[in-house]
Amino acid sequence: MNNEAQRPASIKEDADTNRRKFLINTGMFSAALAAAPAALALPQSEASGRGAVPQAVNKRRLGALEVSAIGLGCMSMTSESYNPPRAKAEMIPVIRQAVERGVTFFDTAEVYGPFSNEEYVGEALAPVRNQVVIASKFGFQFEQNTSTGRNSRPAHLRKAVEGMLKRLKTDRIDLLYLHRIDPEVPVEEVAEVARQFIQEGKALHFGLSETSPDTLRRAHAIQPVAALQSEYSILQRTPENQILATCEELGIGFVPWGPVCRGFLADKFDEWSRFSEESRLSQVPYFTADALQKNMALLNLVRHWSDRKGVTPAQFSLAWLLAQKPWIVPIPGTTKTHHMNENLGALEVTFSSAELKEFRTAFSAIELEGVRSPESALTDL
Secondary structure (H helix, E strand, O other), X not given: OOHHHHOOHHHHHHHHHHHHHHHHHHHHHHHHHOOHHHHHOOOHHHHOOEOOEOHHHOEEEEOOEEEEOOOEEOHHHOOOOOOOOOOHHHHHHHHHHHHHOOOOEEXXXXXXXXXXXXXXXXXXXXXXXXXXXXXXXXXXXXXXXXXXEEOOOHHHHHHHHHHHHHHHOOOOEEXXXXXXXXXXXXXXXXXXXXXXXXXXXXXXXXXXXXXXXXXXXXXXXXXXXXXXXXXXXXXXXXXXXXXXXXXXXHOOEEEEEOOOHHHHHHOOOOOOOOOOOOOHXXXXXXXXXXXXXXXXXXXXXXXXXXXXXXXXXXXXXXXXXXXXXXXXXXXXXXXXXXXXXXHHHHHHOOOOHHHHHHHHXXXXXXXXXXXXXXXXXXXXX
């Protein structure tokens, strides 16, 4: 169903006008991005003025690790979770064009593929290895290239890292995450192994994913955690219950995965969307028929605000995340260059304090279905 048909005529006219403005601005933005590699070499003092450096090369810190303000999530390039896996020959140019546009932060994991995703990323970034930050994740057991569960035993993690380094074509992993907590292994043991990897130079920084505030504190006491990666978006706001506050207290960066909710906040679906049983989307709680119907109120609000700001819903959703804290770095995933360019346009979107308050007041009044409860933030996923 055409989403435009659901909007009042006045809003549709404003939307059309804003989209024309967006296309014009995107053309100017893309031209500026072509200069990104040269701009990266500028001293900070020479790159401080607006327009001196494309917004795509703005930097943020995850703990002590400096990265681009938006990263590139590479999972969908090889995972069959939400789309068919793409050929390496198609994906390497996408990754390399991200570098050309100033992206320095690339996210992968051994379980993506499994293994092939790291190979894509390693080959694509090998020519510019010292200019980029590679984040990867471990913590799963595999048999015949199939994940059979979690395994964070130190001996297994050591074996895993050796394979990861080989596939990534590198001598170190800039940000090494534990992908999920193994209930059989205390997180302190994992943090100690990570500390050893850092001492050996095989990893530079340590991260966790989908952990509770308590687990985060326990790990951080053994080895400083640079970043926590968990799901966070306008729709899924669980981290706002103590997670973000803990990160701020401890100086830990936050990396939201699913920042546009698998395309929902990018206006890819509507209340009439349905998914086959073979699609993993059919298993996502907020993609049931009832949830889609109920959650359209939030999507319509995002549509309204994106029209009001003259940007796309995806850009608005990413920009909102960036506006929450200066140490939040979303990693939207894509297999298409034009979507990557669209995502980077979020860096041009600004909010006043009044706008952020107005938007939060509006979405807080909307009842959602199929999302995580605030209490779920207090337990490891």
